[in-house]
Every structure is written in C-alpha cells, then in structure tokens.
Amino acid sequence: MTAEKRYIVLAVLALAVIGGLGFFVSNPVLYSLEQSVFSSRFHDNIEALTQQTWNSTTDVLPLEQDLIGYSGPVVLNIRIHDIDDARRDLELFSQSNLRLDGLIVTLDMNQSEIQELSQSSAQQRELLQSLLNSSISLNALQDLEIQYRDQNNQGGLVAVQLQGDALRKKIASLYTQYQAETKIITEISEKQGLDVSSQEESLKEFDAYVKDINASQAEPAQRQVTVPIYTSAQLSFMSYPGTGMYGDSIACSGYFFTMFGYLSYGTPGEQVTVYLDNTPVSSVTTDAIGSFDLQVPIDRIPAGTHSLHAESGLTRSDSRSLTVAPVGSVTNLTVSNATPGGDVSCTGSVIANKPVSFAPVELIWDGSHMTGTTTDANGGFSTTLRLPNGPHTVVARFSGEGYPIHPSESMPQVVDVSIQYLPILPTLPLLLIVTILLVAGIVTLSAGGAWYYLRRMSGRRGPGSPAAPSPGMTEPAGSPEAALTDSVSFLGERPGGPAGAGTVPESLFARYAHILQDGDLSAAARVVYLGLSERIAQDLHIQRHTSLTPRELSQACTKKPYCGPFSSFVHVYERVRYGGCRSATVQTEFEAGMKDTATLLEGEDH
C-alpha cells in the first residue's frame, strides 16, 4: 500500500472516530462538568458538594438548652430583688440568643421552629427586661411613698399610688405576654427533647411575683388619704438609683395620666422628654397604659448633685435629684521610635471605672507644645507627632473637664528624634533621597539596556536585506574573517594559505570527491553546500547563516552575479538531500551548479 493510500485510510478512520464522538457532543457521558452536577430526582452528587465541618445537632441543641435555661433565674432574682444578678443573667441571656441567631443564619433555618424558639426567647428576654425596670420603679415608689407619708405630702402620695397602680397593671400585662411566649418555647423544646423545667419555674416565679405586688397594694386601708381632684394631665416621674458614677445608667420611669373625679386614665402615645438640669437628655413615648421608662447614661455630666425631671407638652413632673460621684482615671501613653522623617506615633487610653469614650486628650511634648486628640468608643487614642531633631519628652493628659472623672496624666515618655539628612541636600530626609537614587538607578539601567539592545540590533542583517559593506571597509589580513575565508577555500589552495598552519586545507571539490567515493552523494552535497553557504554569508555579511534554509540563503543573494547559479545549485541540492534523487543525471546537474557557483564566487573574490 502506498503512503497516499495509507494516509487516506488513516484519515477515514480518524474522521469515523471523530464523527462517532460527535454524536455525543451535546450530551457527553465522560469528562464533562455537567456530568458531575446534573440533576437527578433520586440523589445529588456528593462529590460535587462542599463538605461541612460541623455536626449540627450537637451544635444547636446545647445552645437551645442553654437559651431556655436563663429565664427561671432571672425571674427569681427579680422576685427577691437581686437586681445585679438579674441584670447579669439578662446579659448572658442576650448573648446566648445572639449565638443561636447566628447559627440559624448559618444553617438557613430562618423559617424553622428553631427560629420560632429564638424569637420567642428574644421576646421573653425583652419582657423580663421590662419586668426588671418595672420592679426597680416599684421599689423606688415604695420608698417615695414612705417619704411622702412622713412629709404628709398628699399630692405626692396620690401620684405615687397612681404610678404604682400603673406599674402593677403593666407587670400583669407582661405576665400575660410572658405566659404566651413561654407556652411556645415549652412546646418547641419538649418536641426537641429539651429540659423545660427552667421555663416552668420562671412561670411559677412570675406568677408569684404578680401576686406579691398585688397583695402588698391591697394591704393598708389607711393608705387611702384625702384625694384631691385634678382635671388636668399629670406626669409622675421616678429615677433610680439616686447616685451614680461615670458609665452608669439611671433608670427613669413615670406615668402620664389624667384624673376625672376619683378615676384616673393613663394617656398612651404621649411624647415625654427627660431633662437633666433643664437640658433635654432623652425622649420616650408612653405605652398603652400611659407609663414610660428609659435609661439615662452618666456620661459627660460634671460631678455633683443634679436635677432630673420629665416634661410632656406643658405638663411637668416633680424633680428628682441625681448625685454623680467623681471617679479617678488613668491615662496611658506609648510612644514609638521616631521615623527618619521625625514622625512619632503616640497611642494610649483613658480609663476611669470604665473606658472613657470620645473624650479630649492633650499630648504635650517638651512641656511647651500641645496637640489635641480624642479617644474612640473604647477609650483608646492614636495620633502622630512630627518632632524636630533631639530628645523630647511626651505626656498625654486627660483634663476631665465636664466629666465626673478626676484628671490624669500619663508617665512622661522620652523619644530621641534623629532626622537623617545628606550633607549636600540638608533639607531632604534620607528616605526621600534614597527613593530618588533608586528611581534614578532604575531609569539609568533601563536606558543602558535599551542602548545595548539597539546597538546589538543594528549589527544584525536580515536574510532578505543583506547589508552592503560600508565604503572603504576592508578585511585586514589575518583577521578572523580572513582566516575564515582561508579555511573555506573551495576551489583549491589559496595563495599564501593560513599563516602558521603548516598544512594546506583540502579543497571543497576534493572533499566532495573524497566523500563521493563512499557512494554517499547526499553527504557530499551537504559538504559542498556548507562551504558555498559560508562563503556567500561572508560575502553578504550575514551572521548566523546556518539558521537560514538553502532557499532563504539563495533569496538573500539577489543582485550578486553568482545568485542565479546558486539558486539552481540549491534546487538540485534539495532534490539530492530531501527528495532522495541519486541518479547520475542529478549528480551531473549538481556538480555543474556547484562549479558555476564556485567560479563566480571566485570572481567576486578577485
């Protein structure tokens, strides 16, 4: 079978295989990404799914159990008036709720019973927070009632009693809501096998607390005093505790009501503003029974006694006193080493009983220069000073002005600044100079590289554009090029031969004839071609002529007298070398071309 036929058979086979595969291009079974993820109603490809690193039940159930366990202790603490523990438990309750919420988002369970449980727990927590606030207010009212009774302040007594009634109603309402949320939580928890004893306990304690406060209200019949009849709106106001320090919160509550005869009506939806020393500090709206409560933080309030009261429209409550006790503070400062430019980084903090946030801090260096900065929400500050050469002392100072905090000052920090200059460029710091030198170096290197590249390229000659030797350019005897010429003498020995060689190089024809004796026309032809091509490349000033094909070399020698014979020579040479032609006719033709080319090349030399 001839080569052509074999190629045809192979081509047909290849086309058949490709055609066979072509039927499955739209739905390949092997090696397709779709194969790994295509949908099936029976299963999903787990190899294409991302593995999870957590075990969900062991994460979720303990968290849920933890969450539903807080309500019991909170209600118990409220009932026994342990306010601090109740607050701490509520804070833990809140954190637990947040953790569960985070997991619900991670698990994409926002419509599940877990989410329902979390929502009900959050609602339960808010109800307990309200219960705590109401409980605090109720306790304060009882103290105030004793005080008014001692003072025989009938108006104050009525206001206190009415506010107490409102608070009891509010607590009863909270209990009703709490029962509903607890029922939801208990049902879900029981279904998931969780322990709900804490929920049941909280409900019992809440119920007992409601009964306690109602019983205490019903006790003394002698509390019924002469009741003045008002027809205008009244605003009662309570604050607790009466003393505080920086960072504390004062719980304020009250009752907005109107009396008609002996009946009082709470006024819902009224805007109430709380004033500290006649400066408004916070606002709130009364709820459905006319009561309100809010927190006033002790922040930038000078130490001493202040007045708190509430107003709603033209109605103003009685004033309550608030004593703010001063606390000490500590100011810290850390100074970094100076940069070569003289910049010094100063960081620190101001801490009283709590971090002092958004407070002004002065940075004083050398006792005479001052820069101001402000603390952040966490009481920290950070700023940069640019200092001149030499040693400096830096201190941070918190003046405490306007705060119930004593002033403080950090320990002095010493920093030695040594700005580095070059003698010839005294105004530029070292870093800038180094940068300039670096850029200059890069530019110089780039320019040098470009110059070298262009210079190198200018010496090259393409195969299609042989460079003519420049006028007057000669090859000195004994130069490398001349020696090369000598070494490739192809017609016979050159007069004068290579100096010092002591031997006469074999002529190209002689080498051709010598190799041909072995019957290898192809190898002999190769030797002749190499000799001729080297000579022609030398004539045309072509470097690396061996990278050119014979045909490219023949195309490069146009305008030279030997170019025609050389082209013919190349044609025959290719037939001998690559076409496998070895006949006597071809050999004769080759030798003729060889001689013609060589003769004309000799003529060029002379």
Next chain:
Amino acid sequence: MKTIKAAFWVVGIVLLMAALILTAHLTSNNLDFSRYNTNWNGTSQFFSDLDRHHTEMILDRTQLAPYQNNALLLIIAPERSPTGAEITAYQAFLDRGNTIVLADDFGTGGEILRRIGSRITILGGNLSSIDREYADPYTIVVYPAGNASPVENCGALIMDRAAPLDGGEPLMMTSILSWVDTNGDRRIDANEEMGQFPVISAEAISRGRIVVISDPSIFINSMQDFGGTWGNQCLINNLVNYQGTVLIDQMNSRTQDTEGMSGIFHVIRTQFILEVLFFGFLVLIAAWMWRKKIL
C-alpha cells in the same frame, strides 16, 4: 522517511486511544442506579464488588423458588409496578422464612410493600436535616434506633435524598432537627415541621422479614467511598456478606437499565453466540488490515 513512519505510529496510537475512549463511552451510560453506569450515579462499583460465589442475579421470579429460610433478596430502586406473579413469588419467598431488603424512595417500592401485606409505608417528600455531611440539606446523617440486622454496629449513615418511612420497627432515624421538604426548596418553611423520621425499618411478615431502606442511593458509586467515617460501607457489607445466599432482583430494578449502544454491548456480552460472532468479526477486520499492511 523516518519522520513519516514516526507520524504514522503517532497517528495510530492517537486513533487507538480514541477508539478505547469511544468504547468506554459506548459501553457506559448515565442512567440512575444502572449497574453499567460507571459515573457517580451508577451502581457499577457495588455490583463489581459482589462475591460471585455468594450472590445470584434474579432475572425471573421462578429463580426464587428454591430458597428456604436463609436467603436475602435485595430489591434496589424498583421502577415498575410488579406483576401479580412477582408479588406472589415475593410472598412465597417470605413465607419460606427468607428476608427481603427493599431499597426505594420515589419508585414503586411503596406499591410492592402494600401488595405483599407490609405495614411499612414510604411517605413522600425529601427528608432534610441540619445534620448533614455536605452543604445540602438532603445529604442527611441518620442515627441508629436499633441494633438489628442489617444495621448492627454500623453507627451513623449518610443518605442522599431519603424519604420518610412509617410503620414497622425503626432501625435508623434522622435527628430531631429534620424535616420533610414538601415543596422542594431545600430549606425549612413555616409549614414544614421538624421531627425524627425513620429511614430504615424492619417488620416480620409471615415466617420471613422485610427491611425497608428509604434511600437506594446508598448503593450508587459516589456513596461508596466514605471510609470509616460513616457506616455506609458497614451496611453494604452486612447486606452482601449475609449469612445465606444474597439474591439481587434484576426483574424490576433500575440497576438493570441500559440504553443505546450500552444496551447493544450489554446484549453482546450476555448472549454467548453474539459474543463469539462479534469477536470473530473483529479478528477478521484485524487480519484484513494486517494483510493490507495497514497495521
């Protein structure tokens, strides 16, 4: 000429590789549960790992007749309604004290159970759980609820789109934080309640026993490589290494499915005369090519 010869050999090797790939392509398929499907959703690995001396393929109901007391019939993913004769054969198989293991979720397994008189039912919907091995609620983790055969000592398993079961004695159940995804949105909705659902249940019928696995996907190739992390391999081992003969239903199972060229190759492989003719034809082609110096 040396270059031409080298090119010839290179082309020949490329063609040979292409032919091999084409053959692999044509002899495989992508049908769910097919034993001839080497992809992730086939059961080729399960079938290739079977002990030939201990296992028999049931191609006809009459093959069930000889087995007494101690055989196990595995029905994986039945796809059509069984005939009355097949149901009778299944019932007789149970009456003789044997065991049937039915693995099905959305096929006709429910009908088979009902007609052979089982109280176990396969309910609708994809079981989902937050106890999952992969980021997909259908790849649920299920936990032992009993230690009877075939789940003894296996621990938790992974299932892939299982269905909930009702009735019988639960052997494997989901965690409490699981639900049935009725609308297929892969997330829990307000009307989808959480709870524990059986996924493997067993029941005694007559003198025999039936075990229902609500997810035949435990037999597919992609579910075979959990190593020791999960008990899937343990369950498979318990089934195929059953103390008696293991019979695999090929009358009514998606595992026997083939299509297109895969079906033709399957027929050639299973019919001895056709196999001889086919390979004889291949030898003739090779001889002709050799003579023509193509090879």
